[in-house]
Amino acid sequence: MSISSFFPVWDQLTPDQQRLLEQSAAPRAVPAGTLLHSGSADCVGLLLVGGGQLRAFILSDEGKEVTLYRLFEGDICLFSASCMLSSIQFDISIEAEKDSALWVVPAAVYQTLMEQSAPLANYTNQIISSRFSEVMWLMDQILFRRFDSRLAAFLLEESAIEGSDELSITHERIAHHMGSAREVVTRMLKYFQSEGMVSLSRGGVRLTGREKLKALARS
Numbered sequence: 001m002s003i004s005s006f007f008p009v010w011d012q013l014t015p016d017q018q019r020l021l022e023q024s025a026a027p028r029a030v031p032a033g034t035l036l037h038s039g040s041a042d043c044v045g046l047l048l049v050g051g052g053q054l055r056a057f058i059l060s061d062e063g064k065e066v067t068l069y070r071l072f073e074g075d076i077c078l079f080s081a082s083c084m085l086s087s088i089q090f091d092i093s094i095e096a097e098k099d100s101a102l103w104v105v106p107a108a109v110y111q112t113l114m115e116q117s118a119p120l121a122n123y124t125n126q127i128i129s130s131r132f133s134e135v136m137w138l139m140d141q142i143l144f145r146r147f148d149s150r151l152a153a154f155l156l157e158e159s160a161i162e163g164s165d166e167l168s169i170t171h172e173r174i175a176h177h178m179g180s181a182r183e184v185v186t187r188m189l190k191y192f193q194s195e196g197m198v199s200l201s202r203g204g205v206r207l208t209g210r211e212k213l214k215a216l217a218r219s
Contacts, residue, residue: 003103006048006076009119017113017120025103030096037080037094045104047077052100053161056092057176066142066179068092069134070161078127142179146219151188153217154178155198155207165207174205 003022004010010018025048030036036054037044047054054071056079071077071094079092114121141150154177158167171189175182189205192198197209197216207213 001050001074003048006074007120007123009117009123012119013113013117017117020109021105021113024109025105028102028104030100030102032096032098032100034096034100035093036096036102037077037092043107044080045106046110047071047080047094048103048105049073049075049077050101050103052096052102053098054100055095055097055177057095058092064179064181065176066138067177068138069131070097076127078124078131147178147180147184148188148191149216149219150178151185151192152197152213155205156210156213156217159207159210165210167205167207168203169205170203 003025004018007013007021013021027050030052036047049071051073054075054077056068056071056077057065058068059065077094080094114124151174154174155167158169159165171185172182174189175185178185189198189200192213193200195209195212197207197212199206199208
């Protein structure tokens, strides 16, 4: 991917602004498990995802995690450059879920470009609004949906992401995504297995009753 492909407003930038974005974007390859950003005090810069998969999550004082959203090829991560969002501070962490290829644009450079370009600033605000919508949707799910329904939806989503019914994921990892305890996840997965919805193995979950899972996810 080229830098221009990340920005629908590319043609509305001046040649100098385009050149500054291209020249300041530093390529970076990161292995799965790399913590790229940790809390509002960390400001690594704007992340452009050229390949792989990132995860944005929050971490409680007790060490409990909950995934807010994922980032895939073509996505932009703004909250890794939280220092340029002076009125909005987030203690969000970003990690690479898979081996990933990124470009990193320094926060100061991107902030300067937003001040110069109204189309770029508007597009950035659209991204922020989209992420807020995702977080609000997640809060609604956590507060008002049953855990079994959320877990069924999560497994179906993972299957769609991986393109397979065979998921290489531990119960602890699922708990991190969902903001729950591993023991709760294990109990519910064992129930799913007894109902023919999944088959469990060490470090893996296989979807065996997709229609049952879909029905439960809709409930």
